[in-house]
Amino acid sequence: MSALSTFIASEDVNVCQIAVGAVILLASHADNREILRNDFSIWDNLHDLVADTDKEDSVRRDALGIMRKVLGDHERDDMEELADLELRVGLREDIGKGVSDKDYAVVKEPINVRIHVPGLSDAGFLSDFEHRLIRSKGIVSASYEMGAEVVIVFAKVSAHDVAEIVRQISG
Incomplete structure (x- = not known):
């Protein structure tokens, strides 16, 4: 793990990419996520890599995806900190164009909302829709059922607010 941590911090882009790829493979297994979560040298180097604007996006x-996967859904404060870091270092825009920046009421526990979205199976529409949805305030993540044209939204706002956001984006 020590060597992997050193490779993540490497100035050589290729070495860094290979190390990040190795950590992605490690993080794919639940038991390894616990190990990665507790290895502060790897965690700190992943954090530094995300913040290093000289590295490839x-x-x-x-690296940011690894950190999210390692944290899981239960570390809300850390996930919010990662979202703030993502904004600060320019890996994500503040909010999608055309989406209200209204301050929605935050719910106690994040929820999953399933919504039918006509046209979701069109690749061009999906790309724009996804880009704008995941950048909306209160939206944590989204997955899709393409045949049924359903979006499953994991959010920190009410189902009503999620529906309003989806309506604004989908037109």
Whole structure:
């Protein structure tokens, strides 16, 4: 783990990419996530990599994805800190164009909301829809059922607010 941590911090882009790829593979197994969560040298180097604007955005996004996966859904405060970091270092825009920046009421526990969205199976529409949805305030993540044209939204706002956001985006 020590060597992997050192490779993540490498100035050599190729070495860094390979190390991040290895950590992605490690993080794919639940038992390894606990180990990664408790290895502060890897965690700190992943954090530094995300914040390093001189590194390629794709590697920085991969590192951010690892951090999210390792934290899981139960570490809300840390997830919010990662979202703030993502905004600060320019890996994400503050809010999608055309989406209200209204301050929605935050719910106690994040919820899953399933909503039918006509046209979701169109690749162009999906790309724009997804880009704007995940950048909306209160939206944590989204997944899709393409055949049924359903979006499943994991959010920190009410189901009513999620529906309003989806309506604004989908037109």
